[in-house]
Amino acid sequence: MKVRVYYNLTKHIWSVQKHVPGKGWRVAGHLQRLALNNVTTVVNDYGQQQTRAEGKKYVHAFLEGEICTSAFSVTPSHRRITYNPKRDDAFVWKHSGDLFTSSRQVVLTDNAYAL
Numbered sequence: 001m002k003v004r005v006y007y008n009l010t011k012h013i014w015s016v017q018k019h020v021p022g023k024g025w026r027v028a029g030h031l032q033r034l035a036l037n038n039v040t041t042v043v044n045d046y047g048q049q050q051t052r053a054e055g056k057k058y059v060h061a062f063l064e065g066e067i068c069t070s071a072f073s074v075t076p077s078h079r080r081i082t083y084n085p086k087r088d089d090a091f092v093w094k095h096s097g098d099l100f101t102s103s104r105q106v107v108l109t110d111n112a113y114a115l
Contacts, residue, residue: 003028004062005036005108014108017062032109035072036065039106039114041091043083051085061085063106078113081106 001018004025008015013032017025040063047060061083080094091100103114 002064002066003036004042004064005034006059006062007112009057016067033072033107035068035070035105035107036063037068037105039063039065039104040102041083041100043090048085048089061091063091063108063112065106068105072107072109074107074109074113077115078107079115081112081114 004017004019005014006017007013008030011030013030014034015027016029016031016034018028020026042062042064044060047058050056051058051060081091081100082088082094083091092098093100100114106112106114
C-alpha cells in the first residue's frame with residue numbers, strides 16, 4: 001500500500017497517511033518505526049514558504065512509498081537523510097548535504113536512513 005509519512009513534531013512519532021478517494025491524504029496511524037520501499041520525496045512549496053515566513057511548523061514535507069513489513073534494521077549501507085525547512089529546499093543526505101530525491105528503501109526509526 002502506498003503511503004505518505006512525516007515526522008510528527010508534537011507526538012515525536014512517525015505519522016502515516018493513506019490516500020482516501022475524494023478526500024485526499026488522511027492520517028491512518030502513528031508508528032515508532034517502519035520501513036518504506038520505492039521511496040520518493042514530496043516537499044510542498046507553499047507550506048515551505050509559510051513555515052519560513054511565519055516561523056510556524058506546518059506539515060509540508062513527506063516521504064512517499066510502500067510500507068515494507070520485513071525489513072526494519074538499519075544496516076551499514078544505510079545513510080541518514082534529513083530535511084530542515086529553514087535551511088534546505090528539499091531532503092538531503094546528512095553526511096554530504098547533497099540532494100536526496102528517491103531510494104529503493106528507507107528505514108524510519110529515531111531518524112530516517114536510506115540506501
